[in-house]
Amino acid sequence: MSIPCISAKSDVLDHLGLIAATISKLGLVEKIDKMMPMTKGAKTTHGQRALAMILNGLGFMDDRLYLFPKFLDNKPVSKLFGSGIQASDFHDDSLGLLLDAIHNYGEQALFSQLSLSMALQHNLLGKSVHIDTTTQVRVGHSVFRSSVPRSFPFQRSERSTRSSVHPFQPSERMNGGTGLCSGGRNG
Numbered sequence: 001m002s003i004p005c006i007s008a009k010s011d012v013l014d015h016l017g018l019i020a021a022t023i024s025k026l027g028l029v030e031k032i033d034k035m036m037p038m039t040k041g042a043k044t045t046h047g048q049r050a051l052a053m054i055l056n057g058l059g060f061m062d063d064r065l066y067l068f069p070k071f072l073d074n075k076p077v078s079k080l081f082g083s084g085i086q087a088s089d090f091h092d093d094s095l096g097l098l099l100d101a102i103h104n105y106g107e108q109a110l111f112s113q114l115s116l117s118m119a120l121q122h123n124l125l126g127k128s129v130h131i132d133t134t135t136q137v138r139v140g141h142s143v144f145r146s147s148v149p150r151s152f153p154f155q156r157s158e159r160s161t162r163s164s165v166h167p168f169q170p171s172e173r174m175n176g177g178t179g180l181c182s183g184g185r186n187g
Contacts, residue, residue, distance in 0.1 A: 011076040016055050020080050023051055026118050035110065036101045043089045048081050049098040052090045055080065065092035 023029065029047030036046045044052075056063075056071055063071065072087035102110055119125050 010074075012074045013076055013079075014059070016059060016075065016080065019055060019058055020051065023054065027121070028114065028118070031114055031117060032110075035113065036105055042094070044081070044085060044094055046098050046101055048085065049090065049095055051081065053095060053098070065095050068092065068095060 029045070029051050032047035032050050033045045038045050052068070052072070055075075056068065059071065068090050069087045072090060075087070077085055077087050
């Protein structure tokens, strides 16, 4: 009596199934496809490519785009992206076209439109807004005075005339010899 040899392949879904289900519930793939339509003859849509890149990023992978099909080799691609889609369809050229399309559309515009439409669709917007402005950066002269010393004590025009003073060390001539940059033009 001979034992038949059976070949089996197992797919690993891990947490990617939950992420794909959430993205499907939000309608992200369809929204991206509506905003950035594909040309005829493409095997995958921009929305499917974006989903693939999100899954890759949340799959704790940090590989180059040309290795992307290898990431999807042991995943149930037809369950994640739909029937007829294979891992080899997500090659570096197709993903590069998605990145080009996002750049041409405008990264901030795409994110803003997608997030606003999903927030409105799922009633996620509240009646009040709290805006934390402490993380904003100002470059150049400011009308506000800070008690924190700046790392560059001299303005660019002053640094060129003070060649004997290292630009990272405060001068003794500043602020009465204290060496601190507070107040005045340098504060």
